Amino acid sequence: MTEELQIIVCIKQVPDPHYLSKITIDPVTKTIRREGIPAVMNPLDRNALEEALRIKEQLGGRVVAISMGPPQAERVCRDALAMGVDEAILLSDRVLAGSDTLATAYALSMAIKKLGSFDIVFCGNETVDGSTAQVPPQLAEFLKVPHITRVRKILSINRNELIVERTIEYGYMKLRVKLPAVIAVTKEINEPRLPTVSAILKCYRKEIKKWTVSDIGVNPRQVGLEGSPTRVIDVFSPEVKRKRKIFEGTTDEAVEWIIEKLHEAGII
Amino acid sequence: MPKEWKGIMTFTEQRFGQIEEVSLELLGGARTLAEKTGGDVSTFLIGHNIKNLAKELIAYGADKVFVADHPSLTYYQSDACTKIFTNLIHEQKPDIVLIGATSIGMDLAPRVAAKLQTGLSAHVVKLEIGPDGILRQIVPGFGGNVMAVVTCPEKRPQMATVRPGILKKIAKDESRQGEIIELDVKISEEELKAKTLEMKIEPPPELPIEKAEIVIAGGWGICDKECFNMLKELAKLLGGAVGGTRPVLDEDLIKEDQMIGQSGKIIAPKVYIGFGISGEMHHVVGILDSDTIIAINIDSKAPIFDFVDYGVIGDAKEILPRLIKKLKEKLERKQC
Numbered sequence A: 001m002t003e004e005l006q007i008i009v010c011i012k013q014v015p016d017p018h019y020l021s022k023i024t025i026d027p028v029t030k031t032i033r034r035e036g037i038p039a040v041m042n043p044l045d046r047n048a049l050e051e052a053l054r055i056k057e058q059l060g061g062r063v064v065a066i067s068m069g070p071p072q073a074e075r076v077c078r079d080a081l082a083m084g085v086d087e088a089i090l091l092s093d094r095v096l097a098g099s100d101t102l103a104t105a106y107a108l109s110m111a112i113k114k115l116g117s118f119d120i121v122f123c124g125n126e127t128v129d130g131s132t133a134q135v136p137p138q139l140a141e142f143l144k145v146p147h148i149t150r151v152r153k154i155l156s157i158n159r160n161e162l163i164v165e166r167t168i169e170y171g172y173m174k175l176r177v178k179l180p181a182v183i184a185v186t187k188e189i190n191e192p193r194l195p196t197v198s199a200i201l202k203c204y205r206k207e208i209k210k211w212t213v214s215d216i217g218v219n220p221r222q223v224g225l226e227g228s229p230t231r232v233i234d235v236f237s238p239e240v241k242r243k244r245k246i247f248e249g250t251t252d253e254a255v256e257w258i259i260e261k262l263h264e265a266g267i268i
Numbered sequence B: 001m002p003k004e005w006k007g008i009m010t011f012t013e014q015r016f017g018q019i020e021e022v023s024l025e026l027l028g029g030a031r032t033l034a035e036k037t038g039g040d041v042s043t044f045l046i047g048h049n050i051k052n053l054a055k056e057l058i059a060y061g062a063d064k065v066f067v068a069d070h071p072s073l074t075y076y077q078s079d080a081c082t083k084i085f086t087n088l089i090h091e092q093k094p095d096i097v098l099i100g101a102t103s104i105g106m107d108l109a110p111r112v113a114a115k116l117q118t119g120l121s122a123h124v125v126k127l128e129i130g131p132d133g134i135l136r137q138i139v140p141g142f143g144g145n146v147m148a149v150v151t152c153p154e155k156r157p158q159m160a161t162v163r164p165g166i167l168k169k170i171a172k173d174e175s176r177q178g179e180i181i182e183l184d185v186k187i188s189e190e191e192l193k194a195k196t197l198e199m200k201i202e203p204p205p206e207l208p209i210e211k212a213e214i215v216i217a218g219g220w221g222i223c224d225k226e227c228f229n230m231l232k233e234l235a236k237l238l239g240g241a242v243g244g245t246r247p248v249l250d251e252d253l254i255k256e257d258q259m260i261g262q263s264g265k266i267i268a269p270k271v272y273i274g275f276g277i278s279g280e281m282h283h284v285v286g287i288l289d290s291d292t293i294i295a296i297n298i299d300s301k302a303p304i305f306d307f308v309d310y311g312v313i314g315d316a317k318e319i320l321p322r323l324i325k326k327l328k329e330k331l332e333r334k335q336c
Ligand SMILES: Cc1cc2nc3c(=O)[nH]c(=O)nc-3n(C[C@H](O)[C@H](O)[C@H](O)COP(=O)(O)OP(=O)(O)OC[C@H]3O[C@@H](n4cnc5c(N)ncnc54)[C@H](O)[C@@H]3O)c2cc1C
Pocket: A017, A018, A043, A128, B218, B219, B220, B221, B222, B244, B245, B246, B247, B248, B259, B260, B261, B262, B263, B264, B265, B275, B276, B277, B278, B279, B280, B281, B282, B283, B296, B297, B298, B299, B302, B314, B315, B316, B317
């Protein structure tokens, strides 16, 4: 109990959500075109970082951020350092490419085990690209610890347990969880801090640890395309079949036109 | 000989003894799939004092209902539910497992899939059986801008969480026959590491947006109290419900359960009317299944116009009050 609190935060680099509608598919090669689309930290992962940092400020401890991704994901590790984490780790290896959520959760769990013991692993509840919300519970399964998703508020915390609220449709649930645990957070939990200028400058002096699968004892056959039970066999852009009749005129004309269309649709 | 993976199993979600609509939809969808795959449709029902619900599940298409009933299961308990469901799947070996993509389903499914070391796709919007007999799961990605066809070719079961409102439930048939199997449930308190202490549900509005035939939605372009009061009035006139986009939720003009889109509700009303909504993919994915889409936007280049049946280029703040006035006149005349 004398040891300090160990908090881990999983962060992922994703395409900037403001540019999602610019993402298209090459109909022939079926590749996803994302040229010119900036990559940023998954928005909810900032909330996860913020919550971890607040707990550290309250109770002391250490916060480590981990990201699995291509070498460019170093950027989000830098961002995490600028926000104030003690250490940032980038898990990057060619064999990890194409991992589905199960393979991702397995690889992240091995990295977390390599770090030693932990009390809380914070995640965003979902990402903006895949937005599966599957990694946190799957990560918890590999770590053999409990998980809670959709956490909007931490009501109390001590070394042994957390009491939290999670959102559900038309309400919420209150839960008590024994630590260690995986906690996936929603946007409501906090307002993430903006890094100060000096913190941004300082983060460039800190080192980002880079790990490959061999550093953490990952079985290469359990990750990447080979280690993923799911396969993407086709991608396409959703087809929109709409009439697309556009009206421009005076307000009164527009109102008449709308009423006519409501009538045609059988509403009035 | 080891049992083969066969048939379809769904997860039935109930809250305070009320079956969630999506669970009935899953049974309907499973029946359709089972016509191609063969095998029976079973479902897993968990809770306390819920045995009486099993008959209803049979009436909605289940051939077998596996019931886990225990005083510790009054609320959803992730640890216990994962364990019982995983054991049941191991034992029954369904080829396909379907779970509603609700706050509870999305908490349970990934954990179960990881325990079984099998694949899982999230928020599926369409399911079909391929010529090879394998389940094809259509999954939206990148905010709904890209659709992916996902399969799980080798591992079993094939698992998916399905968005509410996608599959169709079948007509209730009280005369359908089925089997009810009570599971032997043992739970110790220590097992409940993440323990649900209480569950609070505010009564949903009389007409939630996902059930309304007409949805009047407002966006940032009309983001003020006055306009939203007009939306409410319009909704009342037409017998519909009010929804909106993320920015108006952030301004507290609507509640969480009224937000439409990727992180909100997916709706499929007869008519959707959007006022002052730009038509970002995040929002649009929530309305694509509407029969008729009408939008009013001041900017002729707004992306929403790519998704409409009827679009009006104009000032929503001017159109709204006139529309209400005209409609009132019309409806009054009808009554006389
Ligand atoms: C991870 C993530 C998830 C998200 N999930 C959702 C989601 O589920 N649902 C959702 O809605 N959003 C979601 N968003 C936000 C989404 O990307 C858009 O920002 C949002 O949908 C835009 O809302 P809007 O159309 O109301 O506002 P804006 O994009 O600001 O559009 C306002 C529109 O109003 C028009 N306008 C202005 N004045 C008038 C007037 N007087 N009359 C008529 N028109 C006028 C303008 O021309 C403009 O087109 C999400 C974002 C992220 C990052």
